Amino acid sequence: MMLRLVSCTLCLLLFSQLSLWCVLATSAELDGEVQIEVLFKPEECTQKSKRGDLMNVHYDGFLAQDGSQFYCSRSDKAGHPQWFVLGVGQVIKGLDKGMEDMCPGEKRKITIPSALAFGATGKDPVPPNATVVFEVEVYSVSRGPRSMEAFGQMDVDRDRSLTKAEVKAYLKVEYEKSGKPRDDPFYEKIMADIFRKSDQDSDGLISAKEYNIYEHDEL
Numbered sequence: 193m194m195l196r197l198v199s200c201t202l203c204l205l206l207f208s209q210l211s212l213w214c215v216l217a218t219s220a221e222l223d224g225e226v227q228i229e230v231l232f233k234p235e236e237c238t239q240k241s242k243r244g245d246l247m248n249v250h251y252d253g254f255l256a257q258d259g260s261q262f263y264c265s266r267s268d269k270a271g272h273p274q275w276f277v278l279g280v281g282q283v284i285k286g287l288d289k290g291m292e293d294m295c296p297g298e299k300r301k302i303t304i305p306s307a308l309a310f311g312a313t314g315k316d317p318v319p320p321n322a323t324v325v326f327e328v329e330v331y332s333v334s335r336g337p338r339s340m341e342a343f344g345q346m347d348v349d350r351d352r353s354l355t356k357a358e359v360k361a362y363l364k365v366e367y368e369k370s371g372k373p374r375d376d377p378f379y380e381k382i383m384a385d386i387f388r389k390s391d392q393d394s395d396g397l398i399s400a401k402e403y404n405i406y407e408h409d410e411l
C-alpha cells in the first residue's frame with residue numbers, strides 16, 4: 193500500500209535544474225529522521241496540513257546517492273498533481289511525516305531515510321536501504337474525509353457505507369465552505385482517486401471497514 197508511489201514508470205530527468213539536490217542530499221547525515229527544507233513558503237497561509245487532510249500535490253522523487261529521478265508526478269498521469277490523504281499510509285511514511293504543517297503553495301525538499309521510505313528491500317527502481325529525496329509542491333489542502341466523524345457526516349442514509357454521491361456531496365460542501373467551489377470534473381477526479389485507493393473490493397462503495405483501514409497504522 194505504501195509503495196504505491198513507485199508503481200509508476202521511471203521518470204526521465206526532465207527537470208535538470210533539480211539535480212542539484214542530490215549533492216545536498218548526500219552530504220546530509222540522517223539519524224533515521226525526516227529532514228525538511230522549506231524551499232518556498234507563501235506569505236498567506238489559509239490552511240496548514242494535518243493528518244487526515246486531503247492533499248493535492250506534485251512530487252518528484254530522487255535517489256540521494258546519485259540524484260537520479262525515480263518518480264515524477266509531473267510527467268505521470270498527464271502531469272496532474274496527485275490526490276492523497278495525509279498521514280494514513282497512502283504515501284510512504286516519510287512523506288506522511290514530512291508534509292505535515294504545509295500551506296497551499298508551499299514547496300519543500302524532504303529527505304527521507306530508507307526506514308521511512310522503501311526499506312531494506314527497496315522497490316524497483318529504488319535500491320535497498322536507499323535514502324530518497326522528494327521535492328513536493330502543495331496545491332491545495334482541504335479538511336479531509338478520513339476521520340470517523342467525517343464518515344458519519346458523509347453517510348447520510350446511515351447504512352455504514354459511502355456511495356460516490358455521498359462522498360461528492362460532502363466534498364462539495366467542504367469546498368464551498370472554504371470559498372472555493374469547483375466544477376464537476378474537478379470532483380470527479382478526486383472521487384476516482386479516493387475510490388481507487390479506498391474501495392478495496394471494488395464494489396463502488398466505501399465500507400466503514402475500508403474507510404478505517406489505516407486507523408491503526410503506526411505512523
Ligand SMILES: *[C@@H]1O[C@H](CO)[C@@H](O)[C@H](O)[C@H]1NC(C)=O
Binds near residue numbers: 312320321
Ligand atoms: C540494508 O540494511 C540492513 C540493516 O542495516 C542490512 O542488514 C542489509 O544488509 C542492508 N542491505 C543492503 C543490500 O545493503
Ligand SMILES: [Ca+2]
Binds near residue numbers: 347348
Ligand atoms: Ca451510505
Ligand SMILES: [Ca+2]
Binds near residue numbers: 394395
Ligand atoms: Ca467497497
